[in-house]
Amino acid sequence: MRALIVRHEHVTEPGLVGDRLAEHGYRLTTVTVVPEPRHHAPDVPFDFPDAADWDLIVSLGAPWSVYDHAAVGSWIDGELALLRKAHHLGVPVLGVCFGAQALTTALGGSVEAAPRPEIGWTEIETDLPALVPPGPWFQWHYDRCVLPPGAVELARNAVCTQAFRVGRSLGVQFHPEITTAMVRGWLGLGGAEQCVRHGVDPHALLAHSRAMEADARANTRLLVDGFLEQVANTTA
Structure with a gap:
């Protein structure tokens, strides 16, 4: 079975999601x-x-906005076409943060600025904890999804939709793939300055991420298993 992982930049990795797949x-x-x-x-x-x-596609996060064509250029159109075709063919997609926003846009929804950014570990309200555990999940985003026709919201918090299902695909606003090494890499790429601007201590964020490693792995195993069994409907 072949899984395509779309990594938008050089620091983010398939991480815990890739391990479980x-x-x-x-x-x-x-x-x-x-x-x-x-x-x-x-x-x-x-x-x-x-x-x-491909038998499955994972679209990971990115530090840009799906709707910011001036920044990302024409490649976003290619990704939207990829995700749209996957949906029409019944190829399951797991969209993570930017990937969830790209999936939303590809299928006729939209993306807008969130009322406030979310940076750090956050619990969410979930309708299906066996599929989307309540967390805490790692968050780092400034935008939110306006869901496409036919999508079903599965989890949320006061800021935005946190998980949704559409066809055989699942979009999540949080980062189930996260590892401490990735958090360190994001902080080094300008994320530390972003944290300070929004009142988040980058050193505490890194320490918290290190302390959450075991819980994060357990939650991601449940999420990936639930995605494969309940959404993608595969026996992989």
Whole structure:
């Protein structure tokens, strides 16, 4: 079984999500849209693979906004086409943060600025804790999804929809893939300054992430298992 991992920048990895998919027997192929030298100028040319060639697609997070074409350039249109075709073919998609927002946009929803950013570990209200545990989950986002037609909200908090299902796909606003190394990398790429601007102590955030490692892995295992069994409807 072949899983395509769309990594938008060089620091984020499949992480805990990739680990659990591999345990289910998936062979992961990771493509990186924006290479490290272009991180601050992400409008690069990129040709996305064909959705028909994969059994499952994971679209990870990104520090940009789906609707900011001036920043990301034309590659976002290629990703939206990939996710739209996957949906029409019945190829399951797991969209994470930016990936969930891209899935929303591809299927006729939209993305807007959230009333406030969320940075840190947050519990959520969930309708299906066996599929989407209440967390705490790691969050780092400034936008939120306006769900497409046919999507079903599965979890939420006061800021936004936190998880939704559409067809065989699942979108989550939080970061189930997160590892301490990724948090450290995001902080080093300007995230520490963002934290300070929004009243978050970056050193405390890193320490909290380290303390959450075991819980994060357990929650992500439940999420990935639930996604495969209850949403993607696969016996992988």
